[in-house]
Amino acid sequence: MGTGHSHVHGSTAPVRASRASRLIIVLIALALLAGTLVGLIRLWPHSSDVPRSALLAPGAELLDATVTDVPDTTDPSTSSTVTVVGRSAAIHDESIQVEVTPDVMASLHEGDRIRVLSIQDAAAAIGDDEEGDNVSASPQEPAAPIYTYFDHQRTIPLALLFLAYLVVVAVVARGNGLRAVVGLAVGVAIVVWFLLPAILAGEDPVLVALVAAGAMIFPSVYIAHGVSIRTTTALIGTFGGVAVTVLIALVSSRPAGMTGSDEETAQMLFGADPGISLAAVFLTGVIISGLGAFNDVTITQASSVWELRAAMPDGSRWEVFASAMRIGRDHIASTVYTLAYAYIGSALPVLLLASTIDRSLLDTLASGEIAAEVFRTLVASIGLVLAIPLTTAVAALLASTPSRRREARVGIEERLARY
Template sequence: MSHSHGVPAAPADPRTRRILAAVLIPAAIATLVAMALLWPGRVHLDTAASSGERVNGTVTAITGATATVRLDGGAETTVDLPSGPGAPTLKSGDAIVLLHLPGAVPGGQDYTVVDHQRATPLVWLLVAMVLSVLAFGRRLGLTALVGLAVSFAVLLLFVIPAILAGEAPLLVAVVGAAAIMFAALYLTHGVNVHTSVAIAGTLASLVITGLLGAGFTAALHLTGVAGDEDAFLAATRSGLDMRGLLLAGIVIGALGVLDDVTVTQAATVAELAEHGNRGRRDIYRAASRIGRAHVASAVNTLVLAYAGASLPLLLLLATGSSPVSQVLTGELLGQEILRSAVGTIGLVASVPITTALAVLVIKNRSGGPRSSPPARSPRHSRT
């Protein structure tokens, strides 16, 4: 049984509906089979005994360069105040996280402050987000939150563990993105032919994004190891394919913007077909104009999202002494340019692909406006 939450249920062409089902049903089955084959189960991580135990506590007093902390178990201890860039600033009453390393430093403290406790404010922030989505979106907001939960579940239970288990990161990302796409879009927008169009457009655009990413990663000779985090991960997980991890990040990062554009295009075509008297060609042109305006803003959003996430990197490069040409062509910034450029191309391609598919799905109409039925003469009108 089909139902619709957000995409208009415009009449659909039966032949094209069958073709769409013939493509998406095998794709969904292939996604489930691939997830089953790649499912990592429980990943056992090697943890050193010297890594210490994390303990929660509350600062009760500060004296000079030390602080008195009451641990959650009731005991009190003295710790040195943290110092250096990024070190947490403490005051009396702060809830903090400590690392218990007895005897790690001869003559030093057994506990070290590592961070503030953030669980409570984070919970309230998430509650505020959920309430705002439900208040505005109502049932559609609820299904959107369920889709978001599914997305996080796929990332946390499948994508990350499978990559850590040694599976190819790009393959895992493609399968995970497909699973997120099917689940999130159908849950949010309903099981109907126009949501299927959005999924087909998203899938085609993801394929383009992945192929372009793989091609240009090889052409640019990127290794996937650019920053300190990449180097640490490569050193500690020797079997991890860092280039594949870079491509996996590009695919998953592009998915969030692509589904927004494809759903909008499918809904636009469905709305024009439902309430207008236009033929397929006119609907395609009108929807494409809307799509161009959407892409113009979405491209800026995509690039700014990458730039915002890399702002410390950009500041570091701006204050360096290297020539601009070396900065732009280096591995560090080259990865960011690759993400932005490939994601933008996939985003642009999604509009004509999804719009064309959505137009093919609607019932066939003449190339021009439909003529209105002749008006009845007054003497033949019913009373």
């Protein structure tokens, strides 16, 4: 029997839940959906409530350019400029020098498309008389702009990569894969149009995260896997895992010192909006980060239970549960280290920097950004582990075959006939 992340949807026998069980599971799902919709209506932000700030200061402009010459040196820190040719109208086909920091210089190559920040040289516009004497009324020549590196242009490469992703998904996973992409798109839209604006508008980040999680779970599960008792069971298991994650995060975040202010980006966010709670924003990230893994394990477990019930129609619910949990335990092991390795890969620069400091491993793990990610991984993993037996138990109670129901009715009729 395979144990992994595969989601099996075929069936060797028709499997249905009892009418009462189906009614209960549908009512629970409808209650969760109703709560999500009420939360969306109640917390949906108005555009006027979301603070906005300009990307650039007055007089600054972003221009497109292509790198034509990078200094040939083994020490990028000895050079501070590269030559580019302008692509935007203001500098079209113009060869200019762009200031670049050493860390960016080390990764620049000829042909790279970059974005250049053009700033007027304020120092050139200052008069020569520093004592406040009368300045000549003769017209001043426009100050020469200063060009500095702002960012790489990534739109076209990312678009091509996304198209390649869609092609691979369509060829390998076909309709199921494309439906999953649609569900993902809906989830991303919830983040962009609801989660982020609602937090910036001053709503409680944790409450917003719970509503957003519900709004993301429903389309992700039902669009990708269809509407059925099986997928509804997985959805309820996912909600259970999210609930456990929220409770553990709320209880343990303050004792663990999770202030949410360790990252530089969080500090910049607080500078832009001093009224925001960075600790609550951190908890929001903990909740959202576990959704994908929760959906993965709950869908797999629900499918496993239904397939096991079809393969062993005479087995008891406990036997089906125990068999499915053997699959679940392998899934737990693989998913837990998947989360840990994903963090190690994304936080490699932080880990490299921390490894240069002479201190113990425990002190390193308990410091700053590393401690925040360790906390996030542990809390999400606990919720993930507990979501598996919850989903398995619910599925084992719901999954039954027509033959078993007929045998049960015959047994009842025989017992009644004896009286």
